[in-house]
Amino acid sequence: MSGFSRSCAAGLLAGATLLTTAACGSGAAETPPGQGDKPEVVAAFYPLQWLAEQVGGSDVQVTGLTAPGVEPHDLELGIQQVTGIRDAALTVYIKGIQPAVDDAVEAETSFDAATAVTTIPAGEHAGEEGEEHGHAETPYDTHLWLDPNRLATVATKLGERLAAADPAHAQGFKDRAAAAVSALGTLDQEFAKGLSTCKTKTLVTAHEAFGYLADRYQLKQVGITLDPDTEPSPTRISEVAKVAKAEGVTTIFTETLVSPKVAEVLASQVGARTAVLDPLESKPSGDYLSAMRDNLKTLQTALGCTA
Template sequence: MSGFSRSRAVGLLAAAALLTATAACGSGSAETAATSSPDGGKAEVVAAFYPLQWLTEQVGGSDASVTGLTAPGVEPHDLELSIQQVTELKDAALTVYIKGIQPAVDDAVEPDTSFDAATAVTTIPAGEHTEEEGAEEGAEEEHGHEELSYDPHLWLDPARLATVATKLGERLAAADPAHAQGYKDRAAKTAATLGTLDQEFTKGLSTCKTRTLVTAHEAFGYLADRYKLKQVGITLDPETEPSPTRLSEVAKLAKAEGVTTIFTESLVSPKVAEVLAAQVGAKTAVLDPLESKPSGDYLSAMRDNLKTLQTALGCTA
């Protein structure tokens, strides 16, 4: 999901339709929407996709009603907003998103009532490898490609996500002052839980025979950055077919560094990874980028990822 590319037409059309409906029917003010209802109802909060939804539910607790925009099993950057969803974004006390992942969301969010999680942490650059120039130009023409200067997959580093949790608590407290302390307390608790997860990863990946991750696409840069691993993505974008040159480069590197596992993803076809694994004499395993809801929750899925990494990289307890 690093090379995000989507037309903004859907978001713009939905926003235009919303404006028409608003003019005809009227709507509540942003100031009213930014707090919980006067009868003690919950603050309405929107989260763009699963990891942010999980985090917002933890911090929001019983004081917030959290709506996720992206359904399970859907790639976040494939999201097309309905009129109802655009309305939810307009009326939300707070929208939690990451700019650049979902262009339709970027177009529809209200600047005064939105929180871009990427602004809370130090980001890392987007993947640096490139395909042949002609292939890149074709992808841009087909998908309306818009390159990000940073890697958006920050939720795969529990330490960074803990920082986001703290900032989210502050933003929710400002949006719903009546429950400010509850948001801040739950943010601190969530940050501590993520700190424990970070310690588990640090210890679990401290002694590995190889520290090279060959992944279907470059989604694990923050995980690699945090735990001193080396990520080698077959592609930048899960929708882009790698060139023969790129496959050859990755195969050569994988053999040289003793890679025994090529990582695939549940929402991406494993065919290319399987071809590469056959060339290298390796096996494949699923490493979940958590872009969509897993069978459990964020914490259990991340711990499953840790076990997968330990096995694939030959880490000793």
């Protein structure tokens, strides 16, 4: 049975269950109950929630599973929350980021965004400091939403998935997916133009979250650590410092939700400054598009890009 053919009561039960059991899981978002008879789409964390809202529009009720300000990798779920996910019409997630979600989803009512795009391998030194959460089972980089072009592909596939499951609203899903693709295409063009004339192409980051962005715009990511919760070894810091000095890096990027300590230590060693580059794992002050444009401005300043 497809997710959208479940009864209205099941959809409402899923929304109510997620509301009443949010406290059972660490970092789980409190969510409103389902509205009317709209199918519920559960989004594992912010970028997927944003995309589900763009594509689903008024034809679905979107639930964000991870609360704002919470590191998605750290999400834990209670038993009743797992039941809520399984009762939802569709869960949009990326395998390898949140093991608890990976264990809770069911194939017929879930959409793994990583299956819609060509993935790239995990960070350059995967295994040196320990695997990132979930990477033992997924050797690819999971941060695909940081490439607007790949996220546009996910939007198209999500629109197709929703249209097939709910034919009565198929055209609306397809139209909204096309609009999301257009908006992401514009963003992609802005990044391509804005990063085409930079003095340096080397992106030194505290955490290797920006592989897809680097891959799309011909940058070189050098991460201090693969796992944001793991302290890098002195050897790794020394290796990155040598690269930063050799390639004239002026900025070491730290990020939201992660302590800037390691990046600050490295910056002091190479005579660089630090700046925040948002991996968008949690909801920003604006939305996905505005936060990505803020990232572009930050990159242009740090890499010495001319307009």
